[in-house]
Amino acid sequence: MKKSYETQLIGTPQGAVFRAKTDHAVITAYRSGKVLFQGNSPETEIAKWGTTKQSNHTAKQSTKKVKANPFNPPSTLFTNSHIGSDESGTGDYFGPVTVAAVYVQDHQIELLKELGIQDSKKITDERVRALSKDIIQLELPYSLLILHNKKYNTLQQQGWSQGKIKAMLHHHAIDHVVNKIADAPYHGILIDQFCQPHVYKRYIASEQATMAKGTYFMTKAEHYSIAVAAGSILARASFLNEMDKLSEKIGYPLLKGASNKVDQLIATIIKAQGIDSLDHCAKTHFINTKKAQAYL
Ligand code: MN
Numbered sequence: 133m134k135k136s137y138e139t140q141l142i143g144t145p146q147g148a149v150f151r152a153k154t155d156h157a158v159i160t161a162y163r164s165g166k167v168l169f170q171g172n173s174p175e176t177e178i179a180k181w182g183t184t185k186q187s188n189h190t191a192k193q194s195t196k197k198v199k200a201n202p203f204n205p206p207s208t209l210f211t212n213s214h215i216g217s218d219e220s221g222t223g224d225y226f227g228p229v230t231v232a233a234v235y236v237q238d239h240q241i242e243l244l245k246e247l248g249i250q251d252s253k254k255i256t257d258e259r260v261r262a263l264s265k266d267i268i269q270l271e272l273p274y275s276l277l278i279l280h281n282k283k284y285n286t287l288q289q290q291g292w293s294q295g296k297i298k299a300m301l302h303h304h305a306i307d308h309v310v311n312k313i314a315d316a317p318y319h320g321i322l323i324d325q326f327c328q329p330h331v332y333k334r335y336i337a338s339e340q341a342t343m344a345k346g347t348y349f350m351t352k353a354e355h356y357s358i359a360v361a362a363g364s365i366l367a368r369a370s371f372l373n374e375m376d377k378l379s380e381k382i383g384y385p386l387l388k389g390a391s392n393k394v395d396q397l398i399a400t401i402i403k404a405q406g407i408d409s410l411d412h413c414a415k416t417h418f419i420n421t422k423k424a425q426a427y428l
Contacts, residue, residue, distance in 0.1 A: 133161060133181070155352070172351060203329035205322055205348035209357070212319040213237045215309050216359025217302050219326070220252070220367035222294060225394045225420045226386040226413055227375045228280050229297065232366035233305035233321075235273040235313050236359040243270075244358045251354040251361055252368035264369030267362050273316075275308035276366050277301050278374060282412045289417075295327045299335035303343075310344060318346075322357050324364070325349040378413045386413065395420050399427035 134141075137152035137159060144151050149161045157171035157178075169178050217233035236244065249267070252260050267274070279287075279301060287297055302323055310321075321344055323332070329349045336343060353360040379386045384401060387394050398420055401409060410416050 133167070136180075203347070203349045205320060205350055205353075205357075209320050209322060209348065211238065211241065213317055214319050214357065214359050215306060215321040216324075216353065216357045216361070216363050217306055217321070218252075218324040218354060218360050218364035218367055219298055219301065220364070220371040221374075222298060222326075223390060224371070224388050225390045225398070225415055225418045226388070227371055227378060228278050229284060229301065230276065230278050230367040230370040230374070231298070231301035231305045232274060232276045232363040232370070233302070233309045234267070234359050234362040234366065235309050235316070235318065236362060237316070240270070240272070241358050244362060249358055249361050249365060251352075252364040253354075257372055260365055260368045261372060263365045267366060272362065273309055273312045274363075274366060275305040275312070276370055277305050278370060280374075280412070281414055281416075285411055285416050288415070295331065296335040296338070298326055299332050300339055300341075302332075303336045303341050306344060306347075307341075320346040320348055322348050322350060322353050322360055324353040324360050325351045382409070382413055390418060390420055392423075395423040396427050398424035402428060 134150045134152075137150065137154070140152040140154050142151050142153045142158075145160065147162055149163055151158065151160045153159075154177060156176040157169045157174040159177055160168045160170075162168070167181075213236065215233055215235050217231065219229060219231040221227050221229045244267075247263065247266050248255075248259075249263060255263075279297065284297065288294070306321055306323075327335075332349070333343055350356065354364045355361075375386055375388065382401065382405070384397065387397055398410065398414070401413075402424065410421065414421070
């Protein structure tokens with residue numbers, strides 16, 4: 133079993149033989165012979181291992197475990213009116229962090245699917261920009277927040293983790309949408325999960341905010357919820373626009389991501405404009421700032 137997950141192994145917890153993470157589940161195998169499947173769709177992984185009594189038993193157990201999580205959305209959420217929220221730019225050295233929350237009504241879900249609204253990571257930048265215009269034209273209630281680099285860096289230096297920064301952006305975006313739609317009905321709020329729900333609650337509690345009732349979390353939520361997918365498109369399109377503006381300001385086409393090429397570009401910018409110029413276009417706490425030294 134371990135061999136079959138060879139390329140997906142992650143840190144082995146105490147008492148375990150191995151732990152692996154796939155798109156569907158986290159699989160933990162214990163010395164006792166017990167295997168635990170946890171995550172969004174553990175059935176998909178369990179199915180690979182046949183249906184012996186043993187694995188059936190494990191399947192039931194893990195399904196129960198997943199359902200017991202009060203932050204897991206009910207499957208009816210995806211076909212009913214709901215709010216979804218997603219972010220962009222958090223893994224990119226250059227550019228802001230953007231978060232968008234969108235309210236989608238049940239009768240709009242089919243249309244949005246037909247338009248091709250889907251996970252922004254799966255489509256080209258040009259398609260993201262086009263779909264973002266489509267969403268805006270439909271006049272869905274939404275809130276789009278842009279945290280520019282200067283403010284991001286200030287918060288980071290004040291001790292805010294990126295997780296807390298994201299949590300507060302999601303919180304505000306959702307809050308704006310909830311206020312905007314007034315009495316319009318919704319079955320819940322779904323956040324594309326970036327940290328454990330109790331950690332999210334703690335982050336926003338530290339800023340005297342409380343989580344709205346009916347808030348759910350799910351990883352890869354954009355695959356299941358059209359509202360989260362719409363949020364991911366709006367957030368990504370806004371990130372791309374901001375990157376264009378920043379590139380023009382700086383005079384270099386800024387790169388997405390955080391690769392070695394980014395390190396070289398940082399060095400070029402430092403040489404031309406000084407290290408302080410990074411404060412308004414980059415997330416300076418990323419390790420890339422240090423790695424760029426090698427190219428100076
Ligand atoms: Mn996301």
